[in-house]
Amino acid sequence: MATTQETKPDLVTLTIDGKSARVPKGTLVIEAARQVGVMVPHFCYHPKLTPDANCRMCLVEIEKMPRLQTSCSTPVAEGMVVKSAKSDQVEAARKSVLDFILANHPLDCPVCDQGGRCDLQDFSHEYTATKSQFQELKRVFQKEYFSPLIETQMNRCVQCLRCVRYCDQVMDVKALAPVGRGTLTEIKAFGTHELDCEFCGGCVQICPVGAITSRMSMYEFRPWMLKRADSICGYCGDGCQITYQTKNNSLIEVSSTHGSGRNNGDLCARGYFGYHVSEHPERIQTPLIRQGETFQPAIWEEALEQVGQTLLAIKQQHGPDAIAGLITGRCTNEDLYVFQKFMRGVVGTNQIDSSVRYGHLNGVRALQRVQGTHRWTVSFDDIVEADVLLLVGTNVTETNPITGLKIKEAVKRKGAKLITIEALQPAVGTISNIVNLAHHHFGVRADGFQGAVLALMKSVLETRGMAEDVKASATAYGNDLMAQLSGLAWSRLENRTGYSLSDYGHAASTFCQGKKVVILVGQDVLRASGGYGMTMNLLDLLLLTGKLSNPGCGVAPLAEENNDQGAFEMGAVSDVLPGGFSIDHAESRTAVSKHWGRSIPDSSGGALPQFLERMQSGAIKALLVVGENPLGSLPPVSGIEQALEGLQLLVCQELFMTETARKAHVVLPVCSSAEKEGTFTNTEGHVQAVRKAVEPVGDGRPDWEIFSALSIIMGDSMEYGDVKEIGKEIRNVLPGIRPLGPTPIPSKPDAMVVCGYVGGEYRRDLDSRYRLIDEQPDFSDELLVSLRQSLFHSGKFSLKADGLLKVESEGKLYVHPDEAARRNIGEGDQVDLCNDRGTIRAKVGLRERIPMGMAVFPEHFDQEMRGLLSYAVDPETQVPYYKLAQARIVKV
Amino acid sequence: MNVKEWIKTLTFYEILLGMKATLSHLLKYRPITMQYPHEKKSLPSNYRGMLALLRYDDGTEKCVGCDLCEAACPSRVIRVVSAEVPGEPTKRYSKEYYMDMTRCLFCGLCVKACPVDALGMTQEFEWAVYDKRQLHLNKEQLLAIGDRAYPVREKRLEFQHPNVAYFNVGFKNIPEKDIQ
Ligand code: SF4
Ligand code: SF4
Ligand code: SF4
Ligand code: SF4
Ligand code: SF4
Ligand code: FES
Numbered sequence A: 001m002a003t004t005q006e007t008k009p010d011l012v013t014l015t016i017d018g019k020s021a022r023v024p025k026g027t028l029v030i031e032a033a034r035q036v037g038v039m040v041p042h043f044c045y046h047p048k049l050t051p052d053a054n055c056r057m058c059l060v061e062i063e064k065m066p067r068l069q070t071s072c073s074t075p076v077a078e079g080m081v082v083k084s085a086k087s088d089q090v091e092a093a094r095k096s097v098l099d100f101i102l103a104n105h106p107l108d109c110p111v112c113d114q115g116g117r118c119d120l121q122d123f124s125h126e127y128t129a130t131k132s133q134f135q136e137l138k139r140v141f142q143k144e145y146f147s148p149l150i151e152t153q154m155n156r157c158v159q160c161l162r163c164v165r166y167c168d169q170v171m172d173v174k175a176l177a178p179v180g181r182g183t184l185t186e187i188k189a190f191g192t193h194e195l196d197c198e199f200c201g202g203c204v205q206i207c208p209v210g211a212i213t214s215r216m217s218m219y220e221f222r223p224w225m226l227k228r229a230d231s232i233c234g235y236c237g238d239g240c241q242i243t244y245q246t247k248n249n250s251l252i253e254v255s256s257t258h259g260s261g262r263n264n265g266d267l268c269a270r271g272y273f274g275y276h277v278s279e280h281p282e283r284i285q286t287p288l289i290r291q292g293e294t295f296q297p298a299i300w301e302e303a304l305e306q307v308g309q310t311l312l313a314i315k316q317q318h319g320p321d322a323i324a325g326l327i328t329g330r331c332t333n334e335d336l337y338v339f340q341k342f343m344r345g346v347v348g349t350n351q352i353d354s355s356v357r358y359g360h361l362n363g364v365r366a367l368q369r370v371q372g373t374h375r376w377t378v379s380f381d382d383i384v385e386a387d388v389l390l391l392v393g394t395n396v397t398e399t400n401p402i403t404g405l406k407i408k409e410a411v412k413r414k415g416a417k418l419i420t421i422e423a424l425q426p427a428v429g430t431i432s433n434i435v436n437l438a439h440h441h442f443g444v445r446a447d448g449f450q451g452a453v454l455a456l457m458k459s460v461l462e463t464r465g466m467a468e469d470v471k472a473s474a475t476a477y478g479n480d481l482m483a484q485l486s487g488l489a490w491s492r493l494e495n496r497t498g499y500s501l502s503d504y505g506h507a508a509s510t511f512c513q514g515k516k517v518v519i520l521v522g523q524d525v526l527r528a529s530g531g532y533g534m535t536m537n538l539l540d541l542l543l544l545t546g547k548l549s550n551p552g553c554g555v556a557p558l559a560e561e562n563n564d565q566g567a568f569e570m571g572a573v574s575d576v577l578p579g580g581f582s583i584d585h586a587e588s589r590t591a592v593s594k595h596w597g598r599s600i601p602d603s604s605g606g607a608l609p610q611f612l613e614r615m616q617s618g619a620i621k622a623l624l625v626v627g628e629n630p631l632g633s634l635p636p637v638s639g640i641e642q643a644l645e646g647l648q649l650l651v652c653q654e655l656f657m658t659e660t661a662r663k664a665h666v667v668l669p670v671c672s673s674a675e676k677e678g679t680f681t682n683t684e685g686h687v688q689a690v691r692k693a694v695e696p697v698g699d700g701r702p703d704w705e706i707f708s709a710l711s712i713i714m715g716d717s718m719e720y721g722d723v724k725e726i727g728k729e730i731r732n733v734l735p736g737i738r739p740l741g742p743t744p745i746p747s748k749p750d751a752m753v754v755c756g757y758v759g760g761e762y763r764r765d766l767d768s769r770y771r772l773i774d775e776q777p778d779f780s781d782e783l784l785v786s787l788r789q790s791l792f793h794s795g796k797f798s799l800k801a802d803g804l805l806k807v808e809s810e811g812k813l814y815v816h817p818d819e820a821a822r823r824n825i826g827e828g829d830q831v832d833l834c835n836d837r838g839t840i841r842a843k844v845g846l847r848e849r850i851p852m853g854m855a856v857f858p859e860h861f862d863q864e865m866r867g868l869l870s871y872a873v874d875p876e877t878q879v880p881y882y883k884l885a886q887a888r889i890v891k892v
Numbered sequence B: 001m002n003v004k005e006w007i008k009t010l011t012f013y014e015i016l017l018g019m020k021a022t023l024s025h026l027l028k029y030r031p032i033t034m035q036y037p038h039e040k041k042s043l044p045s046n047y048r049g050m051l052a053l054l055r056y057d058d059g060t061e062k063c064v065g066c067d068l069c070e071a072a073c074p075s076r077v078i079r080v081v082s083a084e085v086p087g088e089p090t091k092r093y094s095k096e097y098y099m100d101m102t103r104c105l106f107c108g109l110c111v112k113a114c115p116v117d118a119l120g121m122t123q124e125f126e127w128a129v130y131d132k133r134q135l136h137l138n139k140e141q142l143l144a145i146g147d148r149a150y151p152v153r154e155k156r157l158e159f160q161h162p163n164v165a166y167f168n169v170g171f172k173n174i175p176e177k178d179i180q
Helices: A029-035 A088-103 A119-127 A162-170 A202-206 A269-273 A275-279 A300-318 A333-347 A360-371 A380-385 A401-413 A449-464 A468-473 A475-486 A490-497 A501-513 A531-544 A564-569 A586-596 A608-616 A640-645 A703-713 A723-733 A751-758 A761-769 A802-807 A817-822 B003-010 B013-018 B020-027 B068-072 B109-113 B139-149
Strands: A011-016 A019-024 A059-062 A081-083 A150-152 A176-179 A186-189 A212-214 A227-232 A241-247 A250-255 A288-291 A294-297 A323-327 A352-354 A388-392 A417-422 A440-443 A517-521 A554-557 A622-626 A649-654 A666-669 A678-681 A687-690 A782-788 A812-815 A830-835 A838-846 A854-858 A884-891 B051-053 B078-084 B092-100 B119-121
Touching: A011 A029, A019 A029, A029 A059, A059 A088, A088 A119, A162 A176, A162 A202, A162 A401, A202 A212, A227 A687, A250 A269, A250 A275, A269 A802, A275 A802, A288 A300, A300 A323, A300 A622, A300 A649, A300 A666, A300 A703, A323 A333, A323 A608, A333 A352, A333 A564, A333 A586, A333 A622, A333 A678, A333 A703, A333 A723, A352 A564, A360 A531, A360 A554, A360 A564, A360 A751, A380 A401, A380 A517, A388 A401, A388 A449, A388 A501, A388 A531, A401 A417, A417 A449, A417 A501, A440 A501, A449 A475, A449 A490, A449 A501, A449 A531, A468 A475, A475 A531, A475 A761, A490 A501, A517 A531, A531 A554, A531 A751, A531 A761, A564 A678, A586 A723, A608 A640, A678 A723, A751 A761, A782 A830, A812 A817, A817 A838, B003 B013, B013 B020, B051 B139, B068 B078, B068 B109, B092 B139, B109 B119
Parallel strands: A011 A081, A323 A352, A323 A622, A388 A417, A388 A517, A417 A440, A517 A554, A622 A649, A649 A666, A782 A854, A812 A838
Antiparallel strands: A011 A019, A059 A081, A150 A212, A176 A186, A227 A241, A241 A250, A288 A294, A288 A666, A678 A687, A782 A884, A812 A854, A830 A838, A830 A884, B051 B119, B078 B092
C-alpha cells in the first residue's frame, strides 16, 4: 500500500492539425494542441481555472464527433483527429463567435490600456471579422468608480468569467460576481459598492481584454513603449517572479507571467501594486553628512573618506570589537556576502547581525539542529501535493500570500487536509482567511500556541504511538519524549487551550493518515517567546511519527523578508559563517579564511541584543546600519535609543530618512532592488536572479560597492568588478549553494545529524521545551495586543508605496465586533490603550476573525504602539521577542 | 572630322542650342515672380501644411490621448502625455500634447493614424520664426491653429452613426442618441 513509486499516467496519442501528440490521459484538447504548437484561440479557458466553456471561441472539429467541440472542455481520447486551423467550418465558426462578441464591443482600443496586447484584438485580426451582421445599438453600461487600484470598463467585457473564477478558485476571496443575464452580464464587486478585496491584481492580469485594468498605471503607457526586466519581488520571503515594465527609466507596471517563477504568475497586492516605492520623491539622492543638527549633502569621496577614516581610527584606538554592523534581509545575497566579508575580514569583528535575527533564525536554527540543513526539505510543489498540512501561528494569507495560494490549491483542488493552530477565528471577510478552509482548527490566543502544539503531539503519540523504526533505533529518545508528554496532564492542556481531548484526537487521526505531511511555522510562532522551542517540538513530532526523512514531508518556517534566508546563508549573522556553518567550527573558519586570504576572528561577537548592551555600556563606538531601522522597529524597553546616543559613528545606508537615519552621522544613498543586479533566496531556499529595471535614483549605489570602497580606504582592498564576480566567489566559498534554476531541489535531512540528535543532543533543553509556558494571569479587562503583518504592507518599507497606501494608510486596532460592543466601542472610535509602560491612542476597526480577548494591530504603523511592548530575548537563539503587549482599552 | 561638324564648330551651334530657352524668352518677355507676401498663391486642397488639433461641434477636444500619432510619426515630432479626465472614470484625454515642428516633414502619417480625426493639416505655411523654440508647440497652440483653420466642426463620433458605440465617454451622464 505504501508505495513511494508513482504510477505512470497512461499516455494517449492523437493528431492535431496533422501533428501527432502524445499526452497523458485526461489532458484537454486545447492543452494537447498547445504542446504541439497549435494555438487554439480562446477567452474563457485558463490552465489555472476549471473549464467553463462559455465563450465558444475554442471550437474545433473532431472527427467522428457530431458538432464542433469546445477544445477547452473536451478531454483527449486515443486516436482522436482534431482539426483547428485547417478546417473551414472551424474558421467560419470562429468568425461568427467574434462577430457576436464585437457586436457589443465599443472598439475603443485606442483608449484601452490592453490595446496592443489584447486577445480580442489579436483574434479579430487573425479571423478578419471586419464586417458585422448586426445593426442594433451597442449595449452601454453606466460607469461608476470601481476602486482605488482597479478599474473596470464593462462595455469591453467578453463575459468569459475568468476574473470571477480566478478570484474564487485561486484566491478564495470571492470579491467579484457576474450580475445580470446574457449580453447584459456585468462584473461587479460583491456586496459593497466599491471593490474591497485582497488587491492581488490577478483579475487584471487574467482578463483577456481590457475590461479590468490597473488604476496605478492607467493611460501612462502603450504596450509597445514598455521595456521589460524579469526580476524578483523585494517584499516577502515567497520570492515571486515579477516583470518590471518601464518607460523612459520610470516604473510603469509590474506583472508576472503564467508558468514562470515560484508563484506561477500569481502575485499579491504588495508585489502587484507596491512598486512605486522605488520612485518615491523622498528617496535620498546624495550622501549626507551631519553638521550639528542638520545634514549637508556631500559627494561620495568625502562621505566615504569620513566613514573609512573614522572606522580606522576607532579600530586602532579601541580594537575591532568597538565596531558593529546590522544589515537587512532585503539586500541581495551579494550585498550580504560582501557586508559580512567586510566586517569580518577588513574590520575584524564578528559583531554583525541582520533581520533574520528577528525571528526566522529560530526556524533555521531548529532545522539545523535536528536535520542538519538550513533549508526546507520541501518545496512549494510539495505543499501543493501534500495530504496533510499543519499550520502553526501563521495567517499565511497576510504574511506569505503565495505560500497561502499553494495551501489553498492543495486543500481546494487536491483535497489535502488542513489543520491550523492560529489565533484568528474562521470568519468571512474582504480578504481570504486560511482558517476558513481548515478541517481542524485550534483557535488559541497568540501567546498560547505552545499548549495546542503539545496537546496535538500528545494526542498523536498517545493514539498512534511512535513509528516502529524510531521505537527500535532511538528508544531512549522516544521514551524521553513520551515521558515528557505524559507528564502534561490533559486537564491542563484542555484548560489552557479551550479544546477537548476528542478535538485533538480527531486532528491527530487526520495527521497520522497523512503520507506527505508539511508543517508550516509562521511569524507568530517564530517571533514570539518560545518560538524556537515550538519549532523543535514540531520537528520532534515528524521524527517520532517517522516522517521527517520521507520525501514530501518537512517543517517549513516561513521567512518574512524577501532574503531572510539568504542573509543566513551568506553568514550575515554573528555566529554563522557563509554556508550556515557555526563560527565556532574551526575547520569551516579556516576553509573560508583561506578563500578570503584574511583571517576570521574566532570570538562569536554577540548577536543584536548583546551588542545593544555593549553599545549602551559604550564598548561599541561605531555602528554600520544597512537598510535596517532598529530605532523604528525595536521597542523602547530594549534600550535602543540610549544605545544609539552614545555612538561616535553611526552610518546608515538607506533609501529613505528613517528614524535611525535621522540620528546618523553619515547617510549613504543606496539602490532599491529594482535598480540593481544580484540574487535573492526565497523562503524555500531557491536562489533567483534580480535584474536591474531602472537606473538608480540620484547618486544611489549598490550596497556592495560601498563596502568595497570602504575596504580600499581602510587599506585592505576588497575589489569586485561587478556582481557576477561576487557571485562566482560565493559559489567558490559555498560549493553547496545551488545555482539558479527553474525549480528548487529541496534539501535532504542529514542522517548523521539526525542520528546525533536522537542519540542524546536532544536532551540539552528537553525539559524547557516541553514545559508549558506559565499561564498569563487572566485579566478579563485587558486585551492581548498582537502586532502582526498586514497583507498590504511589508515592514516599514512599503509605507512609501502609493498604491498600498491607497488600500491601507493607517494602523487600526482590530477587535472582534462583540468585544467592541461589550466595551461600547464602534468602528472608527478612538481608544486609549494603557499598561504600566504607557498609554497610546488608536483608532478601532472591527473584524470578525479576531478572537475575543485579543486585538491585532498592523506592525507597520506601530510607531507609538511600541511603547507598550514587552521585550525578551531567547536564551538559545538570541532572538528578541517584542510583538505582544497586554493592555487595557479605554474609550476616549 | 567631317564637313557637318566643321560647320557646327564655325557657327557656335552648341552654344546657341544651350541658350535656346534663354534666347526665346528674351523675345517673349512676361514676369513670373510673385510679389509675395502681397500676392498669394492658391494652394491645392490636399496641401500638407501646418498641423492642428481639432474640436467637435460642442467645443470639446477630439483628441483622446491615444498615443497613436506618436507611434506613427517617423521623426519623433509628437509627445503625448495622456491621463484620465478628473472626475470622469476611465475617460481618457491628452493632458499634455507637444509637437516639435522643427523636425516635422509633413508626411501626414499622424493624421492618418489618428482614430478620431483629431489631427488635421491646415493650409498654413507662414511659420518662419527667429527662435526655433517657438516651433515647439503645445496643446493650446495646436488647438488654436485648428480653431482658425477649421471653423466647421464635426459631430461627436457616436452621433454620426447609430451603430457606433459611445467612444471614450465618462459614463456619468450618457447623452441620449437622438438619431433614428
Ligand atoms: S484583485 Fe481583488 S477582485 Fe481581483 S482577483 Fe484579486 S482579490 Fe479578486
Ligand atoms: S472582466 Fe475580463 S475576465 Fe472578467 S468576464 Fe469580463 S472579459 Fe472576462
Ligand atoms: S510580497 Fe511576497 S507574495 Fe507578494 S508578490 Fe512579493 S514575493 Fe510574492
Ligand atoms: S506630419 Fe509626419 S513628421 Fe510631421 S508630425 Fe505628422 S507624422 Fe510626424
Ligand atoms: S491626436 Fe489622435 S492619434 Fe494623437 S493622441 Fe490624440 S487621438 Fe490619439
Ligand atoms: S475557451 Fe473554450 S469555450 Fe471559452
